Amino acid sequence: MRFEQTREILKHIQDFHTSLSHCYQHLEDEPVRERTRLLLDYLKTREHDLANAIQSFTNEAEPELLDTWFQFADENNLLEFSCPVINTETEFGVDEVMVLAQKSHECLISTFEEIISNCESQRVTNVFQMLCVQASSQWRQFVHEASMLSDL
Secondary structure, X not given: OEEEEHHHHHHHHHHHHHHHHHHHHHHHOOOOOHHXXXXXXXXXXXXXXXXXXXXXXXXXXXXXXXXOEEEEOOOOOOOOOOOOOOOOOOOOOHHHHHHHHHHHHHHHHHHHXXXXXXXXXHHHHHHHHHHHHHHHHHHHHHHHHHHHHHOO
């Protein structure tokens, strides 16, 4: 069993978004087509903004909310992420970026669902439900914008 406070979980989420932003930057630095570079730049900026939003929320949240404890059955770290190693001899394109973005989104949503199922405080549950709804809404918006990019 593992125990963590809300503030630690929010830090994991912030770190996840920061890692994704760095990953997209790394991939953007590779030789890719312009559409792929635009998509990676969009994702990099989006993840950076999400990390900053989590930090701002944490700075402004009430200590009582941040001090709430959670118990998890899984001993693994929440939201571990590592940037994929890409083969520069094959092209890393929009489709591969979309798969990476989808996997990271699914990881985030499943983490929110695990947190919600392990939370005993309705107030804290509401925060993570709101984050889950926002992440799903942002994903739908991203997919729509990415499809417009592919039409260019």
